[in-house]
Amino acid sequence: METANNDIQSTNLEKDFANATSYHGFGQFYKPQTTHYRRYFWMLLTVVATSACILQSSRIVIAAFQYPTKITSKVRYSNSSVFPAVTICNSNYLDKTKMDPDILAVVNSVFSNYNRSALDLVNLGLTPEIIAARFGQHADYGFFARAFGFKLKDIILECTYHNFNCLNSFTEVVEPNFGLCYQFNAGILQRGGNGNGGNNSSFHRQVGRGPSFGLQLVLDAEQYKYSTLDFFYRYQAGFIIAIHDQFETSSMTINEISVGVGRYTSISLHQTLIEKYLKPRWGECDDQELAFYRKYTREACKQEKESLYVMNLCKCRFKEVSESTVNYTICTTFDTITCVIPQLDLASRNYRISNSCKIACARKLFPKTISSSSIGTLAYGNILNKRLDLSTKLAYMQGLGLLPSSYTVQDYIRDNIVQLDVFFSDLAHTTVQQEQDITPEEVLSNIGGQLGLFIGVSMLTVCEIVFYIFDKMQYWPQRRNRDNRQTTPVDFEMKKSKVNNNANTIGVMGYGAET
Template identity: 25%
Template sequence: MKPHPGPQEARRPASDIRVFASSCTLHGLGHVFGPGGLTPRRGLWAAAVLLSLAAFLYQVAERVRYYGEFHHETALDERESHRLTFPAVTLCNINPLRRSRLTPNDLHWAGPALLGVEPAEHAAFLRALGQPPAPRGFMPSPTFDMARLYARAGHSLEDMLLDCRYRGWPCGPENFTAIFTRMGQCYTFNSGADGAELLTTPKGGMGNGLEIMLDVQQDEYLPVWRDMEETPFEVGIRVQIHSQEEPPTIEQQGFGAAPGYQTFVSCQQQQLSFLPPPWGDCSSASLDADFEPEPSGPLGAPSPSPGPHPPYSLMGCRLACETRYVARKCGCRMMHMPGGAPVCSPQQYKDCANPALDAMLRKDACTCPNPCASTRYAKELSMVRIPSRASARYLARKHNRSEAYIADNVLVLDIFFEALNYETVEQKKAYEVSELLGDIGGQMGLFVGASLLTILEILDYLCEVFRDRVLGYFWNRKHSQRHSSTNLASHPSLCCHQDFVGIPPHPLPCHTALDPASVSSGLHPDILDMPRLLVSLPSSPQIKF
């Protein structure tokens, strides 16, 4: 218990440090500024208080520095759900163009650039396709559209899809959306395009997902005329499983499914959550793929622009970045790229677009941050041979094909969730503001025995010091000036005895101590009387002040 202040201490102002130390809850302060002189005991207490305060401030600075580094930690968890949204499934035939749909006009425009067929070899190539040569007087079209070529000559899903079921219910080409990729025209199941409702599944395991039977149409594959950079030597389809917010990059992230096999794909959903700056580097801003004719800075993530855009995704950012790069280099875009730039011609594909895009991918010139929230799918694949000997004849009769054709062209793809659980990978702040305040409060209590109310006491004392020392100084100065002006107003004349004491008539202020009435009345006993003043003053006619 703190001792009660004595009568002498009670008269001290609140701004006195001893008064403050006697009532402050800061430990040790009362022993330093207590009554009495300087003693060894007081010196030891002062050293202990200073050392504790220095240790406290060091710990606070260390905690603030650690908080300023913005550390984060990653938490991995597995959660269960009663229903999961089925992913988007994009599939492409490895062969981009059907041989039966190519025309002499297509060869004229796209033969040298895409197929490696020179004009002198057009007749031989048409014979290899099983088509007659170009008629006499053939005149190519004045313009050529690459997107129309792949839409017309690419593999049609109506011809490839032999059977389709989702959770045991029949589906068809109407449940797929056509989309262009770098492999040509592809098809996406459950894309959610045009506001379509996304499919969900309440169960995991086989029979609760997508099961399709496809005909790869190997008879429609183009003959390999010359070894080109993108000449396909394999047969089958390429498949990518992705979220609806992410555009497919099937040429980079797709897996293959071969004819003559049934491929089982067991999926598990993973939800990723990243932190924005300064703890992380994620972004959620939508991007615009349209390019600027005059680039003003280094190539990076395209800047957001107003207007409706798809949600931000890492692949979407890279695709927009690639679009801007190719558009700046070549003045056009590839057919799978978004934006409003014109589609490149076959010659632009060969001379500029393909080399520029390949060089860009090798340099990894696009700097795209991770999305703040994304979904991806882990996959496990297994395969079995089809058809069996028992089913080959049945499938041949059902689809009006030979058994050899079924073995060489038909495949089955079965995609399903392994179980109705999903993984969450979440970045969290390793050091929150509440933890920082808790650490500071703990160090404060450990070293100086203070709390938040102690800080309020110190602030209150500083206010008292400011009021008494600063404001009091100006108030006393103003009061004394006002008192002096009041005395001048009550005694306007100069002192009356200047001639009597031998002082020349200088304009001296009239003080009551020099007033004969005041002296004679005894109001100022500590002022010399007039005879002594006459004796003590020199006989000089002037006194210099």
């Protein structure tokens, strides 16, 4: 009797749930006057709809774990823009007029045989004592660049910014593989460095559109002073230009713009601010703190790793690197010219070092439009000569034997002079952000949409199912107790006694029949 009541209550529980739940389809299972065929049809339809819901929801979850992203961009307008840093390097590393024959022989021997060992250099007569006597005990990479590079007053003949003289706005920088360079509107890159601390108000700003509001330069390549050493020689005559943010390295090998002699070159800029790139897992950016540089950029990371690689290889440290960072003694001049400079050149081509650094999460870019034309030496040459007094410089170089006596001012302009304009074409800038394409809220919303579309399930329906399972579990202990009572030892003995009594009765009946 008790078992029957439990079964009836359990059946009523299913009916009550099916009739009351908002889970679509279940109500059709126990609907009055429903035929078996219709009931089976609704069962099949509910199973198919539930399966489709599970399939679509799983696709939504899988898509979310692909970590998709989207790029949003906006154009914003302003009355002025901070002008970028402009780094200018002569195409040739060394000024041969700054090296006497002895120095030229030493440099030529070292850098023509830079892949040889120290023993080979000793056989060439280049002992550490000889090198130290010539260059000093601790001459570093920057020492050679400054000692033998082209000087600012010689190569930048004229500089105007917004029609004001700007020759005092340049800073010396030493660029790997490019030697001594000069940077306009520079900030501080390295930790502990001196210079412009980074307040945007201290940088030059462009307040109008076009070249008259930007940077205007007249440069002299002085290619008659170019060294012919293979290690430093480049085939072009002119300048290498890089335009970049004040707090980023110039990345000359990546951002270089070649400006040829005898030409006027116009570089029109637009500003793009990458405000946010995402870190893994959604993105590939990094903003780790660097030991040598104030701000993380991919090129700064690359240069730092190249420096650490070379210092570990040469077993010495650069003068600007603290002993706590690299536990080596300061590189001697012999170390610098026999190991550091050649290995820095090789490290810059090591793709493993380059690929180990990720892009920065925020940075400033300057897309460029470059146009160029020849300088009119016939008409414009006399005007330029009067303005810059090129004839005096020409006569001086002819007196030193660096230029032939037949060389004219027009020849000098054609072979050495560069006119360069760098400016913003407009003061608008584009902001770029990388964002998550699918957020956790969207995943929940999309799954909720699938539940509502296929089976009409909401969060309240989930609560209904939970309570149904809870009520259902209340009958499971009663059913287990009922099953246990059916197999107790007392019941077993009663059944056994009943069987024996039946057997005795059958035996008596049989005996009476025989009698």
